[in-house]
Amino acid sequence: MTRIAEIRVDPGRARVYEHGWQSWSPSTDYPVTATSERPRLDPRFQTMCWRPGRPGPASGFQGEGLLAVDPGGGEAVHLFAARDGVTDVPSIRAVLDGDMLTVTADGAAEEIRHAGSVASALADWSDGFATRAGAGPPRPAPTVWCSWYHYFGDVTAADITENLLAIEERGLPVDVVQIDDGWQAEIGDWRYFSGRFAGLPALVDRIRSAGRRAGVWVAPFLVGERSALAREHPDWLVGGADAGRNWDQRLFALDVTHPGARVYLRDVFTWLRTIGFDYFKIDFLYAGALGGRRREDVPATAAYRDGLALIRDAIGPDAYLLGCGAPILPSVGLLDAMRVGPDIGLTVEPPAGDHSRPSQRAATVTTLGRAWQHGRFWVNDPDCLVARPAMEARAAWARTVERHGGLRASSDRILDLDGWGLETTRRLLTDVPPPVPFNRAERSP
Numbered sequence: 230m231t232r233i234a235e236i237r238v239d240p241g242r243a244r245v246y247e248h249g250w251q252s253w254s255p256s257t258d259y260p261v262t263a264t265s266e267r268p269r270l271d272p273r274f275q276t277m278c279w280r281p282g283r284p285g286p287a288s289g290f291q292g293e294g295l296l297a298v299d300p301g302g303g304e305a306v307h308l309f310a311a312r313d314g315v316t317d318v319p320s321i322r323a324v325l326d327g328d329m330l331t332v333t334a335d336g337a338a339e340e341i342r343h344a345g346s347v348a349s350a351l352a353d354w355s356d357g358f359a360t361r362a363g364a365g366p367p368r369p370a371p372t373v374w375c376s377w378y379h380y381f382g383d384v385t386a387a388d389i390t391e392n393l394l395a396i397e398e399r400g401l402p403v404d405v406v407q408i409d410d411g412w413q414a415e416i417g418d419w420r421y422f423s424g425r426f427a428g429l430p431a432l433v434d435r436i437r438s439a440g441r442r443a444g445v446w447v448a449p450f451l452v453g454e455r456s457a458l459a460r461e462h463p464d465w466l467v468g469g470a471d472a473g474r475n476w477d478q479r480l481f482a483l484d485v486t487h488p489g490a491r492v493y494l495r496d497v498f499t500w501l502r503t504i505g506f507d508y509f510k511i512d513f514l515y516a517g518a519l520g521g522r523r524r525e526d527v528p529a530t531a532a533y534r535d536g537l538a539l540i541r542d543a544i545g546p547d548a549y550l551l552g553c554g555a556p557i558l559p560s561v562g563l564l565d566a567m568r569v570g571p572d573i574g575l576t577v578e579p580p581a582g583d584h585s586r587p588s589q590r591a592a593t594v595t596t597l598g599r600a601w602q603h604g605r606f607w608v609n610d611p612d613c614l615v616a617r618p619a620m621e622a623r624a625a626w627a628r629t630v631e632r633h634g635g636l637r638a639s640s641d642r643i644l645d646l647d648g649w650g651l652e653t654t655r656r657l658l659t660d661v662p663p664p665v666p667f668n669r670a671e672r673s674p
Contacts, residue, residue: 237329244347246298246347251279251515252569255594265285273473289322294310298332308350310338319335321338322334364562367608367635370551372637373444374396381410386427389406393435395643396441397439411425447498447511448516450485451481453476455478465493470516470520485532487523501544509540509551514556554568555568564607566608566609566636571592589626601666611633612630616639617642623653624653
């Protein structure tokens with residue numbers, strides 16, 4: 230780590246904003262005397278929810294490509310940002326000793342002084358970064374019904390049909406019916422179906438015949454150890470890359486620099502587009518940026534961006550592309566919308582207090598901490614509205630979605646909604662604001 234600044238701060242008033250690596254990594258501001266969030270559960274979450282191989286310091290802060298300091302005495306805000314940020318994203322640390330905050334980085338970073346708030350400093354910087362990364366003004370997002378937060382991986386074709394009919398009967402303004410995780414045979418085997426789905430073309434036709442658009446979930450850069458792909462094409466995997474563990478199996482990363490893997494990935498998305506999907510949620514994208522041995526000797530973040538560009542090209546410019554579990558800065562310019570916080574959960578508090586894990590508090594904190602990205606990088610997705618009675622503090626979460634939900638999606642079984650849940654769902658799907666950036670005068674969240 231190279232020292233890049235020393236800042237005298239007021240320990241009682243100064244604050245530090247830390248930006249996390251990917252969608253599920255905590256991003257918020259803290260008192261300068263605090264230590265920012267760290268994984269508190271299984272160590273695998275360092276890989277799956279934080280920056281792989283770069284744990285934060287024992288005390289202090291670590292922003293991934295971006296960190297800001299308000300010294301607390303009315304002086305200018307100090308913003309530290311990656312000089313590149315697209316393929317070279319340094320970890321930037323800040324550690325307090327008395328009233329001196331030392332800032333270091335393991336790559337090229339610049340210091341910018343800003344006379345306004347942390348929020349306005351982030352907004353000003355993001356405008357320039359969006360231009361450099363090729364992000365144009367985002368187009369409005371469609372409204373969505375998603376199967377995940379009621380059915381999870383056990384969703385069936387009959388469940389999709391039931392909710393399609395319920396949406397119609399209740400007159401809900403849903404543009405897209407999204408089939409989430411559970412339709413595929415295995416993680417990585419995207420041309421084969423689970424036993425709960427005989428296929429997708431007939432179901433897509435049913436969705437479209439009802440006047441809705443069809444959406445689908447894919448984890449394009451993950452490969453499960455049970456998959457046929459892992460058995461038959463081990464040379465398509467990033468050597469030495471541990472992508473974590475989920476779905477009761479070890480996970481690997483797809484090497485998108487390998488010609489065979491590239492052909493396969495393009496074939497999958499071209500096929501999905503051909504059978505009628507025009508809304509794609511691509512998830513667990515962190516896997517595409519894992520370090521390891523690839524066929525081509527390129528930086529991991531460069532390989533990741535090339536993989537995203539391949540998917541974008543395969544589905545065409547008219548399809549809508551939502552990222553999740555994705556490295557934030559390396560994704561700018563390639564996605565229409567981005568999940569900007571961890572998964573929502575039915576409980577307010579996260580498991581063991583780990584703010585990368587599903588909960589209302591974790592999702593809210595990081596969604597607020599990334600509000601400045603909306604309308605600049607993409608449309609912000611705070612995650613789905615869950616409005617059924619089983620949801621703790623559901624009115625509070627609905628307010629977060631209403632205030633910060635550029636992408637509005639419902640993820641309840643429609644027949645489980647009571648009067649309040651149905652009316653709230655209808656209202657939030659009806660009154661969707663355009664993707665306009667937040668006001669620079671707003672204080673830091």
